[in-house]
Amino acid sequence: MELCERCGRVAPGELEACQACGAKFGRRTGSTYDPELSWAAVRCQFQCRSCGHLSPLDHLDVDGSVSCRRCGLEQAYAVDSWRQALGHAHAVADLAGPDPEGRRPHPRLSIAADNPFKQVGVSATEAGHQQSGQADAGGVSVPNTLRVFAAPGQPLCSSCHEPLSLDVKGPGTIELGCGGCNTRPRYELPQRALELHQALVGVIDGEHRSDAAAVSVEAPEGEQGAIAIKCPSCGAPLEIKDTGQIVTCGFCQTPARIPSSTYGRLVNPKLDPATWWLLFRGPSALRRALERSPEGAGRGGYKVATRSYELPEVVAPPLPVTLALAIGLPLVLLTIAFFLF
Secondary structure, three states: OOEOOOOEEEEOOOEEEOOOOOEOOOOOOOOOOOOOOEEEEEEEEEEOOOOOOOEEEOOOOOOEEEEOOOOOOEOOOHHHHHHHHHHHHHHHHHHOOOOOOOOOOOOEEEEEOOOOOOEEEOOOOOOEEEEEEEEEEOEEEEEEEEEEEEEEEEEEEOOOOOOOOEEEOOOOOOEEEOOOEEEEEEEEEOOOHOOOOOOEEEEOHHHHHOOOOOOOOOOOOOOOOOOEEEEOOOOOOOOOOOOOEEEEOOOOEEEOOOOOHHHHHHOOOOOOOOEEEEEOOOOOOHHHHHHHHHHHHHOOEEEEOOOOOOOOOOOOOOOHHHHHHHHHHHHHHHHHHHOOO
16 A cells, blocks of 8 residues: 555555645655554544534544534533444445455455445545434433544654554554654553444544643633643643644653643634544454345445455366276175175
């Protein structure tokens, strides 16, 4: 898989620029992922119950509430609403092209005719999913509107744009590495997040980075919008840049994390959803459904792949052997019957 050298998403062969970040394809970075693992770059939005507008959701939020970045309302959100979105992201990462069979072709079955994401990586960068309806959030019925765009790829270093190495430390805990920049950020997911999707291995988002302490936030009363953040280590003021939730102190070089709610206020009114990453292991549920049966997949059927295996050729025995078996076998059976009866 070839990657966009700016954002790390797949670089479709039929396109000249990335549909997600807009970068023109020049030198395309090659992916170095483990074949058992698959990355999905995602951008998410939810619909605010108050103002009705779409608001970015820039991390895997599982605390039961979200804040609208446009009107500021904090509102209940059903954690289970993530299940469909995670399933979509996993399916895109697993089934995307350029191979129409996706990442893990079956040795005998072909899903190419029914694969809904085979053009991702060929003529498209990402695939969208939108859900709506009601879900239960602590006994209260709330909307579970969520829009997700997912693309296969691999996370790149934000400084040198080279693919990051990966070390899975345990359930929900991953550590990334860049040899050139000598950085090793670590991310940890809570158990509640892992229960949403059994193939979920880890996440890369600012809220779940565990090796960076949260910044100190000062918001003086009576000064709406006036927010100051300070280094959690030395107390020095931190410069806010619209480059993500992780900032590095210019005095002590300590990395610090800006909480999502604070970051949203700082970058307002910029409402474009940020890109964050999900890591999955193994085949997606949609792949298993497509391979299993037309009813399970819900979209067409499956057929035997012509490129799978060939049955061994059956060779007929020579004619003398055939005649000997035809004459000798009945005589043997008659002899046995004579002695028995």
